[in-house]
Amino acid sequence: MTDDLTGRWADLLVDYCLRVAPGEKILIASELEARPLVEACYRAVVLRGADPIVRLDLPGLSEFYLQNATEAQLASIPPVALYEAQTIDGRIRISAESDTRSMSRIDPARQAIVDKARDPIRRAASRKRWVLTQYPTLAYANDAGMSLADYEAYVTSSMFLDRPDPVGAWQELGRRQAGLIAFMAGVKTIRIEAEGTDLTLSVAGRTWINSDGRRNMPSGEIFTGPIETSATGRLRCGFPVCRGGRELVGIALEFAEGRVVSARADEGEDYLLSMLDLDAGSRRLGELGLGLNPGIDRFTGSILYDEKIGGTVHLALGQSYPETGGINESTLHWDLIVDTRTGGRVTADGRVVMENGTWLVGSDG
Structure with missing residues (x-):
């Protein structure tokens, strides 16, 4: 650079x-x-x-x-x-x-x-x-399947550093995300549907946080802590999951009363099960996040970028963020991404609010 x-x-x-x-x-x-x-x-x-x-x-x-x-x-x-x-x-x-x-x-x-x-x-x-x-290192570029020069350009664009006023661009994204938060603040129940995923959870009374680049750079998401006992249904990761130097493929989880009751993976299942048994809170969700960064549009194998892909949803096993009202405690915080951009949707209190990666309320509607 x-x-x-x-x-x-x-x-x-x-x-x-x-x-x-x-x-x-x-x-x-x-x-x-x-x-x-x-x-x-x-x-x-x-x-x-x-x-x-x-x-x-x-x-x-x-x-x-x-x-x-x-x-x-x-x-x-x-x-x-x-x-x-x-x-x-x-x-x-x-x-x-x-x-x-x-x-x-x-x-x-x-x-x-x-x-x-x-x-x-x-x-x-x-x-x-x-x-x-x-x-941007060569290792990250290789994981993303890009040359180092192309990866550096991608990193630059994701942080709006290629714009005349990067700070202004982040402030504008923050304002758009605030519009979606204003809507989500009144929502009680959220249903997430995508290939292999049909998960319902409660966010009643929880606080949504506007992640506009202050803590993660790049960012571009809003997130909250779901009610710890509410997640019910199934979740399948749309992308490989990279953690601890390992790549896990085809993670599929089943939730009942907020807890993972069954888990499998096409690759890396033993590691998945070891993380789920890490402590008392590792089988519960600590975060629900909505990716909203238009400059991040592809999977790279790095969660810092991938969880902000515009039109995706991510859910984290383990530790909650206290500022959301979440109370789950764990040494684990593991983000799992659901790709809702093709055939997926998010329903809030019975109303479809996002379909095929496009938000119909708040920031985009």
Whole structure:
């Protein structure tokens, strides 16, 4: 990516997403491949009168730790990381993997020990301002089936960085999404239908959140937390699901009284079942999201982008977002995408509000 484009990206993260102010301590965490964006963010933070803290991971070290550390080491909480999460003012997390399959060699049970132990760190960090973005690496481009140059162009378009006023574009998307939220706020029951999917759930009394690029960059969705005991029916993922370095294909779940009661997958079923049994909350839904970004129109294998595909629905197993009113707790938060763009629809309190990926109310109607 050009220096000018990287600088525009950094300005968007620092000003629009985090709203960095003088005197603040801003953590910038990434991998080596994202060095140009890390440096641009560092400079942008300094020029705003704030203090940057940089944390760079080296390829392979996390995998080595998970493979070779003792169980006591895995279950420990790094005190410096906890203190840092509690005391910083904001965090920029830049994903930049050089090998998206490296974690497939890790025993999920060992990863689960680390996730549970470090949950206090994640909770402390979530109470501060944060933004997550993803730097275009060759590994991500390969997963998307694109050349690196084409993938960089796709990333640029998805964040509106190719427009004269990216901030204005994000603000306009936020206004359109607010219109859909105004409608959904009065809805009690939602039914989602697509190939292999017929799922009904309640969102009565829950709060819808407008995700307009402040925390995820790119974004373009609205989401809420469904009533934990309400999901009934079946769900089939329209795309492969990439998690923990693994690709799962053909995930199909059956829900009763809000809980997954049966699960299968054409590929990766053992891993699916291990995640569902991770803890008491991993078989319940913690999120219902509606993808609304018109610049994200294809599957790439990266959930940061794919869950925002315009005209899709995603449902996350596990942890709820408290700001939605959701109360489900889990160390898992796993987004599963339902493609409603061909032959799918969403019904709200008996009224068809989205059909074949086109919204008939709110933002698009």
